[in-house]
Amino acid sequence: MARTFSGEIKNIERLELSELPVGVEGRFMVELTRDGMGMPVRAPMVTLRGKKDGPTLGIVAALHGNEVNGIRTIHELFDRIDPATLRGTVVALVVANVPGFLLRQRVYLDGTDLNHIMPGKEGGSSAQVYAHRLVDRVISKFDYLVDLHTASFGRVNTLYIRSDMSHATCAKMTYMLRPQIILHNPAYEGTLRDEAMDRGIPAVTVEIGDPHRFQPEMIKRTVTGLRAVLAELEMTPRRQLAAGPEPIMCASSSWMYTKAGGLLDVSARMMQQVERGDQVATLRDVFGDVVERYNAPTDGVIIGKAVDPVAPTGARILHLGVMVEPGEDIVGRDVASSLKKEGK
Ligand SMILES: [Zn+2]
Structure with missing residues (x-):
């Protein structure tokens, strides 16, 4: 239009x-x-x-x-x-x-x-x-x-x-x-x-x-x-919109930060679901020796991450979302089920 x-x-x-x-x-x-x-x-x-x-x-x-x-x-x-x-x-x-x-x-x-x-x-x-x-x-x-x-x-x-x-x-x-x-x-x-x-x-x-x-x-x-x-919001006529994949629901999230300085390589991919202990990033010094390896502190999904390798101490590594557990009584679920019932 x-x-x-x-x-x-x-x-x-x-x-x-x-x-x-x-x-x-x-x-x-x-x-x-x-x-x-x-x-x-x-x-x-x-x-x-x-x-x-x-x-x-x-x-x-x-x-x-x-x-x-x-x-x-x-x-x-x-x-x-x-x-x-x-x-x-x-x-x-x-x-x-x-x-x-x-x-x-x-x-x-x-x-x-x-x-x-x-x-x-x-x-x-x-x-x-x-x-x-x-x-x-x-x-x-x-x-x-x-x-x-x-x-x-x-x-x-x-x-x-x-x-x-x-x-x-x-x-x-x-x-x-x-x-x-x-x-x-x-x-x-x-x-x-x-x-x-x-x-x-x-x-x-x-x-x-x-x-x-x-x-x-x-x-x-x-x-x-x-x-x-x-x-x-009933501002436009109701219409069926193509439904994408069900979103992943996270109850909370946290950032991981580097503990030393150096060149950061975040190996975890966007949307990747990781388990606690999985290696997600490596920090090397300027000569190429590994300074630290970073592991996921909890199970979760990668919401965002650093792509700039230059990482002083305290640089953000990645944003890890903690997914809602199956059966967990999550906020908004009543809203979700009411939407499903209405067939939207
Ligand atoms: Zn912004």
Whole structure:
């Protein structure tokens, strides 16, 4: 479906849902702060407001400026939503961390991780003000939030979701998105997901593979998942979506770190299911002698791992998910079985 947009990119200072164009895509630049020359720093935002009233699904990409798979995900999603049948509004902040995006870096200009300082504050540092206005001017208007991320520089991720699976709406959104791995993970304080949840906005974080690149397969899968979320929220007509493989459910996860410094080779593969004691990585000194070998501390599945071999003491090795035991009374299971019964 070709995207028809209102034809004008409007500069605005905050998202006003009632002022969005109806039945046609809106494109906006939202002013957040001013730079050192007094010029506005604006974040790009696209909207689709249906003719029928309904909830607002918000999607955020590139809150970490180098995590770009989410940007392409938004483009492709907007290609596929028919505004004629849409109920409610889809709002996507295409690039949330504009200064970081321009510098191709995760953090804000001053080195601050915006996803650690939410909700920021007026009268604070540049990063705090920026974070505050992102929330106040845009994200606070959402009814639901999907925050799109990837791994950090030097690392790779599976397609996985961090979500509080004890929260029924979050659990449903997560199942609809159908990632490779679901990680039950109540949000850490200071993250955008935590701030949204505190405001009563059900929110999930989708980790779409690797930074600094577009990965078409994972992008496509996320777009399909977001369309299923729209249908689940009754914002689009119900339709049968191709069901992917059942996600692997993890009750918790942990990172392994190097205990010495050197050159790291992580032999474990993404999505590999390892047993406690399996060798997963080797650290060598600069001459090639093995310094340490690392073994999985528990049974689990590889959610993400380091691909940058340069590993000082305390470098991340891999992200190991601890899978839900068969028969374990997991959070969200009632939601899962209710979805199965409804035949979705
Ligand atoms: Zn991120």
